Amino acid sequence: MANSSRLRAAALTTAAVLFSAVLAGCGGSTEHGDLTAQKLDWKSCPAPSEAEGGGSAPSPLPGGTEWECATMQAPLDWSRPKGDTIGIALIRAKASGPADKRIGSLVFNFGGPGGSGVTTLPAFAEDYGALRTRYDLVSFDPRGVGRSRPVECESDAQLDNYFQQDATPDDSAERDQFLTRTKQFNAACEKNSKEVLPHVRTTDAARDMDLMRQVLGDDKLYYFGISYGTELGGVYAHLFPKNVGRAVFDAVVDPTQTSEQSALGQAKGFQLALDNFAEDCTSKETDCPIGDTPQQVKDRIAKLLADLEKKPIPGIFPRQLTQTAATNGIAQSLYSKDFWEYLTEGLEQAYDGDGKILMLLSDSMNGRSENGEYSNITAANTAINCADDKPRYTTDFVRQRLPEFHAASPFFGDYMAWGMVGCTDWAVPGAADHPDVSAPGSAPILVVGNTGDPATPYEGARKMVEALGKGVGVELTYKGQGHGAYDSKNKCVQSAVNGYLLDGKVPKADTVCS
Template sequence: MRARPAVLAAATAALLLLVGCSGGDEAPEPAASGPNAPSVSAPAVPDALSTYYDQKLSWTDCGDGYQCSKLTVPVDYADPSGATIPLSVIKLPAGKPKQRLGSLVVNPGGPGASGVDYARRASTSISAATRRAYDVVGFDPRGVATSDPLECLTDAQTDTFIGQDPTPDTPAEVSRMTAIGKGMGLGCQRADPALVGHVDTVSAARDMDVLRAALGDKRLFYLGKSYGTYLGATYADLFPTNIGRMVLDGAIDPRLSAREIDLGQAKGFEQATRAFVADCVDRSGCPLGSDVGRGMQRIQGLLASLDAKPLPSGDPSRPLTEGWGSYGIALGMYDKGFWPSLREALDQAFSRDGRGLMQLADMYADRQPDGTYAGNGTPALYAVNCLDRPVGDGAADVKAELPTFQRAAPTWGGLLAWGELPCTSWPLPATGKPHAVTAPGSPPIVVVGTTRDPATPYPWAQGLAEQLSDGHLITYRGDGHTAYMRGSRCVDKAVDAYLLRGTKPKDGLTC
């Protein structure tokens, strides 16, 4: 499972509006590059990388007030004189240039989501006050979207990958899942054998420091959501004293293993699904009945029936399988704004009509009406994750863990347990490993956690804030994935106070 920030930004229903919080102490003003920034020396740069750090971005108009450019980075930072790749960068200049603080680099998550697309939605993802004070800068990480994307799967192969049985019950089904996952890894390797081993998060974080310098900023100002928090934490681990201000919303705890992340997400989606069902059964005409426990069982029964007999979806070549149905239901857990659509889609599915759930699944997967995919998010997700953390040895390890997952999350446990299988046959070994990030010497770093977040469970935000040497947690009591600019004025006020004035959130701030 991953964040779908582009989809979330399009949600039209109102979210919870919670108030009643206040800011904390003023933090020292960090260095930026705007006219209001204090004078400070630039960070030291290794001689071997000076060519990259000294580059100047050439901006061209790319519509709607945005400017676009390309940033050159080495494929392998251990061999900076070797091959290079261009990263796509986009900028929305600060609305009030005379009050400009610098650049705010943003990343929406994934891994595999486009930072360029996310920056183009700045009007819904970043407050007006912050847009006036900062240039909003997005970039597509290496191997993603428009930055030398890894073309691992055809559109038809992506359909097969998503639509496959996510909870195999027989040796034949396990073998098929193993073969499909291995095929994706080999496809990535064939697509770009040089780059595929260097799309890890450490390399992307090093790219971000090159971007900081190319933007003319002495310190990095950053807003990361979901996986973007892991990218931000990795940057903080590598360059703690290069940070200006950093907000990590929907946090991942970098100490967690791949297995711990999968189990945490299984529990998170289970909790979020129960919240959805609890809301549904209190409404007249709920397709899940009037009892939460039975409602959960009905969703589980639906997924089991899709495994046995897929539903028609309006496209004879692509019925609603358990894989597609899981995607459709999962999307509803990311934002309460999707709950009405999910209720309607479930009602249709119980009447043997899979069109509604398939439409939600297509939104989750970024699948277009013509059958193409808007990006390479699905294979990029695995290409990055399989390098970032080692996994078990294969299907036998997954089977051994299945009882634990299924007890913790009867609806989602099996799917999340089997989700690591493609990485067990990935053609390259993992280069990263879980470890604590303390970022000694950094300025205050703000971490935001949502109590019923399905994809990045709240304990992860608590864990990241605790391990950072100067971490500060904002808690949002609510549903959905991430919190800033998602409907809570309390969260928005606290984050903006920090980004604009360096005001640290009050200890224990809960919205």
């Protein structure tokens, strides 16, 4: 967890590929000329690229519907719409219901920034079966991600080293080493991706989505944004309020926060999730194998992390499980309650000197496949965040803020704080302190917040509703655990979301599901 923005990484993307890759690719070409008039050349999807995470081409959906892929051309620089273009990789599954009931295309962004929608949509598509009755399900690799002109930084071997470093330096020598390593990574991004780095801001991706809407043949954008996808959706609504059709934001980013405030909020969110995990493990009828009380569970984890800082244990050969990798793996497991059993097993193993499961969880967070190849999620995540976020934090600033971060979370606070230097010496200036999502005149947007969400704390949903403006955001609360609500399969949440997207029924404001 070498930088805090990594914990903004697409939780659903990494969750989908925890122990196996259910991935897809994209291809195709476009006609030249007026980009709004281009015709997409939909073809069978190939196996995903290394930047998308590798693996096999997506399997057909139940019932036999095949996945189709294409590439849409968009301006590389939106201030020069007639200049060079960039290919945006798309994937779709056609609607399953009658043609006369079809509404249009439902575009998904699953988060990150840096997550490949082309690989993630097939992994979750069965969860959206009800929505496919009236929509073509569509997703994409945003610019800089996967097959869409991917940002490239370091090699796989260099990334192995990068993720093994001590991400919570304790003295001046360690701080210098950490900062030097961060600058080396950022310099590699500039060297290998200089042309694309100025053009991967969220505003660029939002403009791509409006072009996508037109190319797909829709008068309005129908949209399902998850995690960072809610920020992208909010920026789209700000830029194109009259073009918003029915939209849902799930696992909501607080659009009013600076990157520092977001990091502190995530520290609190992951601490809450760890507290809930410890409570859950020790409250069951069967004995909790990692502690008798919630405090004992957390005390043993704290001791493990302290021991690993002094002496790592064997992980996945030849790599060792370091304190950083273990903390990263614990954080990954908190994205979904479904992963709590893996965290329990991983901790049991680690207490016996075996770090394989925690390292596997850490690898999932970082986009590392079993064959040692990395997707470009870390490179893209860094590039998009640094292009979006104006603040540039120094090591002295972080040191001053450490006490507050540590108080927020003894387990994750220090990592989040030191992650704030991730944009040091970045080649492109950041755009703003926080995104503008005010969207007067937009159609209603359903905003779903989860009270136990570690990565996008619940409070962000209300802040998003307020920032969208009066009469736009409609808040729905889910009292649950994990990152997001719809994929929890809670019937109340799914009924409200489906009712809006399929039939235009706006739920009553402040609806609560549990």
